[in-house]
Amino acid sequence: MTSPAHEPQPSGPAYPDRVYRSPAGIVGGVLLLGIGGWLGIDAVVVGHGRTPWLALALLLFAVPLVTAFTIRPAVYANEERLRVRNPFRVIVLPWSQVAVVRSAYTNEVVSNAGEKFQLWAIPVSLRGRKKAARRVARGSSGGGALSGLGSGWRPTNPDAGPGDDLASGDRSMAELRDLHEGYRPGKEGEGEPAEVSVRWAWEVLGPIVAGAVVLGILLLVG
Known part of the structure; x- marks a missing residue:
């Protein structure tokens, strides 16, 4: 995106x-x-x-x-x-x-x-957030329960999944928050x-x- x-x-x-x-x-x-x-x-x-x-x-x-x-x-x-x-x-x-x-x-x-x-x-996609949450749940229920929790994940949005499993809009917002937080x-x-x-x-x-x-x-x- x-x-x-x-x-x-x-x-x-x-x-x-x-x-x-x-x-x-x-x-x-x-x-x-x-x-x-x-x-x-x-x-x-x-x-x-x-x-x-x-x-x-x-x-x-x-x-x-x-x-x-x-x-x-x-x-x-x-x-x-x-x-x-x-x-x-x-x-x-x-x-x-x-x-x-x-x-x-x-x-x-x-x-x-x-x-x-x-x-x-x-735009906010509630459907995209639900799909991302299901992907995270499937990854966590498999053999590697922590497979979706990469070291780069931060809970920037309570409705979003970790890392690349974020919905596209939530990924964009997370990047904007990073830029804002990194401002000096x-x-x-x-x-x-x-x-x-x-x-x-x-x-x-x-x-x-x-x-x-x-x-x-x-x-x-x-």
């Missing part, structure tokens, strides 16, 4: 980012976009009257909306800061401003000021913001709003 990548920053950290995304979300988004694009283009090409215009407006509204919730979400983390790309916002949190990275029914990060930011790119004051680069930065993703919101307005007008004028 993680892969090394360099997140370009104007004056950002010199350390490579770990990138966390949801493979299931990306696959689902690509399938939805493919089906929607095929139906929409077909309506534009063979439709009559207002149909092509309605199809274009619906595509303008739906494509960025689906992309925002499936393909766009990502979490970038390195030794200095956490960058969260959610559907409609981008949040940058230096580790010095992070109070806790925690898991419950959602995975989230809490700033020192008490602000909570959900990590859309790392004074690591920030000169360009690292001192406070939490939150900006709206107008590149996503703009087309969605435009598509909704055009679609509404077309429906109203009949």
Whole structure:
């Protein structure tokens, strides 16, 4: 679920980012976009009257909306800061401003000021946790009762299994906790913001709003 990548920053950290995304979300988004694009283009090409215009407006509204919730979400983390790309916002949190990275029914990060930011790119899978727990139970009930308890295991999540038997989302959260716990004051680069930065993703919101307005007008004028 993680892969090394360099997140370009104007004056950002010199350390490579770990990138966390949801493979299931990306696959689902690509399938939805493919089906929607095929139906929409077909309506534009063979439709009559207002149909092509309605199809274009619906595509303008739906494509960025689906992309925002499936393909766009990502979490970038390195030794200095956490960058969260959610559907409609981008949040940058230096580790010095992070109070806790925690898991419950959602995975989230809490700033020192008490602000909570959900990590859309790392969804919680209760099914995945149950499967991981069953794998641990099977390993413990075999001949080697401690086979699943490798030296690298830490109980970072009460619902997670040990080591590689963690559910994928719990593994990602454990890595983020390790980065947070390993942070030491004074690591920030000169360009690292001192406070939490939150900006709206107008590149996503703009087309969605435009598509909704055009679609509404077309429906109203009949």
